[in-house]
Amino acid sequence: MKNIYEILEDFGLEIPAEKKTDFEKAWKENYRTKSEYDIAVTKRDEYKSSLDTVSEQLKAFDGVDVADLNGQIKKLKDDLKAKDGEYAAKEADRIFSDTLKEAIKTAGGRNEKAVMAMLDMDALKASKNQSEDIKKALEAVKESDAYLFGSDEPFMNAVGATGGSADVGGDNLSAIRAAMGLPTNK
Known part of the structure; x- marks a missing residue:
């Protein structure tokens, strides 16, 4: 050689x-040896095919207005932020409403809607200490419109039996049992 x-x-x-x-x-x-040359050729071919693939994918973006896409993205983010705010407000209203209904129930309110109509809802929602302010407002309504709340005092004048005889025995009881289809007691 x-x-x-x-x-x-x-x-x-x-x-x-x-x-x-x-x-x-x-x-x-x-x-360089033949094997090194073949490896380099293989890498070159891989890079060329990758370049062709990327070029084809980039053709899909021809004519796309990037500023318009950025505007759409900003609009969608703003919409999402607004929806999150709306959801948070609804959740806060639900929690406030549940707290208020529970307080009315605890105070012995007969009709939640009627009691709620007597309260300044906006002031209570804006309150820093809602539970205490709700209790105070309910006490004020209870003093001014006590008919909206159940009575706390015990029954002083119990009512007795109405009409008829006080003796529910004898023939009357047998007649009642017979009307119900029960055997008569002796």
């Missing part, structure tokens, strides 16, 4: 002796 200098001489190229060391050094640094 011929060395590189012999091959170059066959083509009519002669390298001076002082340049041979530089040439050998450069040749050894730049020499």
Whole structure:
């Protein structure tokens, strides 16, 4: 097998002796084997196919107005923020309403809607300490419109039996049992 200098001489190229060391050094640094060459070709082909794929995907975005898309994204984010605020407000109203209904029930209110109509709802919603302010407002309504609340006092005048005889025995009891289809007691 011929060395590189012999091959170059066959083509009519002669390298001076002082340049041979530089040439050998450069040749050894730049020499690649066939397998290294094949690997480089494979990588090149992979990069080319990736570039073609990306180019095709970019063609889908031709004519797209980026400023318009950014505007749409901003609008959607603002809409989402507004929906979150709306949901939070509804949840706060629900919690306030449940708290108020429970307080009315605890205070002995007969009709929640009627009692609620007597309260300043906006002031109670804006209150920092809602539970205490609701109790105070209910006490004020209880003093001014006591008929909206059940009576706390015990029954002083119990009512007795109405009409008829106080004796529910004898024939009357037998008649009642017979009307119900029960046997008579003796």
